[in-house]
Amino acid sequence: MDWRSVKFDWNRARAFLVTAEEGSLSAAARALGMAQPTVGRQVDGLERELGVVLFERVGRGLTLTPSGLDLLEHVRDMGEAAGRVSLAALGQAQALEGTICISASETYATALLPPIIARLRRQEPGIEVEIVVANHASDLRRREADIAIRNFRPTEPDLIARKIGDADAVLYATPDYVARIGNPTRPEDLQRADFIALDHGGMMLKGLNRLGLGLTPANFPLVTESYLVMWELVRQGAAIGILDAHIGDADPAVTRVLPDLEPLVFPIWLVAHRELTTSRRIRMVYDFLARELARS
Template sequence: MIDWEDLRYFLAIARAGNLSAAARVIGTTQPTMGRRIEAFEHRLGTRLFLRTPDGFVPTASGRALLAHAARMEDEALAAERVASARDNGLSGTLRITAPEWLAARVLAPLLGPFCTLHPALTIALIGESRRFDLSRGEADIALRLARFEQQELAQRRVADFAFGLYAAPAYLERNGAPDFDAACAGHTLVTTTEDLADVADAIWLRQHAARAHIAFRSNSREAQAAAAIAGAGLACLARVHGDALAGLRFVPVPVEVPARPLWLGLHADARDTPRVRAAVDFLAGKLHRIAHAPDAVAG
């Protein structure tokens, strides 16, 4: 009988395409990944991957096994969620993922009191741009500034974050206030990378500051804020983020930067898990209040 652990390693390599990335997913080392998959292939009597300069490519046998392994993973994860939902105690680890700036500037201050309320819980807050897969148990709760697309997820719109335009005082002294009638000619911008060009604030900048030069791009809002503080240019940031930074000044604009909705998502099977339900109720109430009164973050 095939060991489920072997299939976990096999799936990780098939999805990552190389041993080092797969090892990070599993939480082990690259040599261990290599030894594990070689032993698995030996027991099966077939090669599952071609080792190429570009990485590991599934063979015909590997491709045939992949669909079965993925279904087994789905069933295993579903069983874990059912078992977890029967846990009546507010204990264990709760994994929450959100964009970097939201995790650091908003969620971390909010979750401090939650930790005090539930001392048997451990909060694992992951702030990064990579979107964790809730369906595969990579996180219990995710917060994103866009709707979730997976049908098996439950989601709710918990807040609408206002956005604004910001710049360093030294930048404004050097360049003056932007002239929106002239499409901000003579100014420079700090904005998103091109793969995020369709987010609302990036679209707003293209529409209202079309003659400004883009000086800095990043997929990190914290990096954008740091560049703006250093004088790189005008940046659109969430008000709850930009207003809290002493090195930035809010820049009045004739047309408001669009607000962005904040969505909270979780797997539908996890809705009745006590620790998940408690965190969802707590965050939904707090985030709604903060979005309407940014100064309440620390309250």
């Protein structure tokens, strides 16, 4: 290979890739942890190096040019290769000191992780912890996190997972709200109740109807993707919500709705990239989280 023919800066190519994927210079700057003018200068520099126009400026937005579209797939391949190099290098790290990034949903990040991370820090003060709060699955292959707590088993062959156990999801409301809907005793009694949905896809509706509730979309006048917002709505007596029983039972402001109703059962998985398991630090934290979560 004629290395002299490669006349562009990878950092500039990375700025182009992230800008194209994020859709704007401001979003790319946030993703890269850089100032927006710096990202803009790097993209402009790449255009000068390559002698092509990569973006068209339309108002405040950016649109890829045909040349930009042609180059995007090649630069994306470079980004994935760079990620693999970073993963492989991190996997060889044997020092315990350093940063670990853990991804978890709002519920787990708020209710389960803090005491566990406090114990981890007391045991290994050289480990710095970043907690990424995401109700969607963080992409471990793209280094959005080192370890993730999920409620489903991953299917990607380059990820490893350990099942921690199963959790019961239970219906909760305030005692006053339960009284307002007539102190229901049977599943069909909840057809006159309001519920809080956690998505627009009807997953909660389908899950509860499998338990015989016979609900319709009209029973879900409140929708939020935030578990914390959902739970505060429940605590304010706005409607019925659903939460891990381990967490919900600990809140004195609420009570179980139909305590004898069969819970929705979902698994808890601890997930990491396969290459990261050769890192002493990540292996230690992975095993520590597995033990502590199993006790929670």
